[in-house]
Amino acid sequence: MQFTIESIKDLYASWSGQPCDQVEVLPQSGSDRRYFRVYAAGKTFIATYGNNIPENDTFIYFSRHFKEKNLPVPEVLAISEDKTVYLQEDFGDISLLNRLESEGLCDTVYELFRDSLHQLALLQVKGHEGLDYTRCLTNQEFGKQAIMADLLYFKYYFLDALRKPYDKQKLIDDFEALSTYLTFTEYKYFMFRDFQSRNILVRPDSSVHFIDYQGGMRGAPQYDAASMIWQARANLPDDWKTNLLNDYMDSFESIIGQPLDKGIFKSQYNGYVLIRLLQVLGAYGFRGLFERKAQFLTSIPQALHNLKWFIDNQSLGIAVPEFKKVLEICVGDDIIERFTPLTATDETPLVVHVSSFSYKKGGIPVDESDNGGGFVFDCRGILNPGRIEEYKKQTGRDKPVKDFLEQQTRMPEYLNSVFDIVDIAVEDYIRRDFKSLMINFGCTGGQHRSVYAADALARHLRNKFKVKIQLKHHVQDEKNWINT
Structure with a gap:
């Protein structure tokens, strides 16, 4: 990734004659291409990296052909010598x-x-x-x-x-x-x-x-x-x-x-x-x-x-x-x-308690409900952003950390497996009128991976099952419960 960012900086400097101020990694789409936003002199540009050279060639050819006819496509501004990186006009993020x-x-x-x-x-x-x-x-x-x-x-x-x-x-x-x-x-x-x-x-x-x-x-x-x-x-x-x-x-x-x-x-x-x-x-x-x-x-x-x-x-x-x-x-x-998943109604008694915690600072949270059970997922097998200097003071809710976990670790695969397991229990609990299910995510410091994973699961369950969620990050907001 760092090599690609340096290549983008070099391409921009070669094209403009001036260094850029910042290169931001954008979320990855469904393809293998990677997108970046380049900030320079009060303007922004989009840089694209792709190792599929024929695909890059086609996009650049189409873009230049359409632009000549004043059609609403981005102007391609510069292309690297190896054709893996190109710089183009930025239309923003709002689709x-x-x-x-x-x-x-x-x-x-x-x-x-x-x-x-x-x-x-x-x-x-x-x-x-x-x-x-x-x-x-x-x-x-x-x-x-x-x-x-x-x-x-x-x-x-x-x-x-x-x-x-x-x-x-x-x-x-x-x-x-x-x-x-x-x-x-x-x-x-x-x-x-x-x-x-x-x-x-x-x-x-x-x-x-x-x-x-x-x-x-x-x-x-x-x-x-x-x-x-x-x-x-x-x-x-x-x-x-x-x-x-x-x-x-x-x-x-x-x-x-x-x-x-x-x-x-x-x-x-x-x-x-x-x-x-x-x-x-x-x-x-x-x-x-x-x-x-x-x-x-x-x-x-x-x-x-x-x-x-x-x-x-x-x-x-x-x-x-x-x-x-x-x-x-x-x-x-x-x-x-x-x-079609079974979804909760206003009368559904189930509350899913989702939390993040630190194995070093307090350990696995105690289930205060009557039935106990639930899940504990260990996130320590995922590459730790806390070991990288720029992320040490951030949390799993900060965009740079989220981008790192989504794009440079196996967190998406990990969560897909978590969703598969938890979905079975949540659907069954809704059907049987159970009142409580506790799901915990732990990592070393309770700051990055577990926070991101707990937020992702809460969002997934809310969107899929419309179930009531109580979300707590034990290290990050010990005294604040977030009800969603």
Whole structure:
């Protein structure tokens, strides 16, 4: 990490002629790329490190091509000689998803979605002009092979994990028919491929800007619109989905300068909505069921509800009987119930007591409840940030320490295993009307690792089970109970 930061400092100095003031490590996203914020002369820039050189090349080429056409993407300012580090314009930290989650379903947020779709149509059409698709990272076109890959991703990582019977050959035949149907689209322009509200950054002036389009290729414009409007985490209401699609079609029609056959356009849009819904389920299945990352499992119920609504209300325009049977299996009440955690109500008596402690200063806390039991997790197997000078006076609630634990230790894996174990007990305790469960995290000083882990578990249980939490950090706030 330090070597990368020094490389970023060297690149900035070489580009600007002046040293930067600070390089801040940003939280890691789902990819292997690492992001940093560079502070210099009252301005900020984003530095990206990635050892996948072809991916870097594609992003830089797309960015420069789109920027020449005044499209809302970051300007690439400098590139290291080995092409592993590049410096780009900083659009800030506030995504469209952040705005939706903080402000709710208001007119201002709707206009941001509407403008994003308008800018998407411009990117798809204007960005397509003169674009060299041989520079794409993977496929040059989202054709039948790519559609089949998304459908098989759903099959292997979600459908097959359900262990429900179906005719595998008939399903593959239906996949072939659907992918052939969607391949013959009237319109093919630049396809963003991962157009979601988290990849749209909103500046204070409410202008929208795009990131993470390096996976783009030539394809049907409906795919990107479907990705955004039907994003599971955004969970937009039905009237927003309908109105935003109409707004998008109007924008697209005006930009290409010819009328759309909106009936055909919508029919194929529905096909891509389904592809996207299934691809997302495959991703949640892979990350949640196979990699055991708890946050992805909690997204599956909403994704299934989206799929159920779609099946009940939309038409594909093509007969695929085995596929339809499989979809009905996926949205059956038993499957949705399987992935929907039991949640607490106002009448649920259970209180989960979560605490951090020091093995050297007091030891394992005493359970004051009647039933005893519970869990004690030893965090001393995780690399200790307290041994690093800059973190010694900080705690597991300070951002630099949290970044260190999340990005440079195995704390995320450790917590995923903790969540798996504790979730079983919490769900059972809710069902049986138990009143108390105590969960303790210990480390050497009770300052960094145990504090971070206790906060993370409290947040996880509150979000997943809506259960009452009493959170206490014995070393950090001995006299202060935090009720959440």
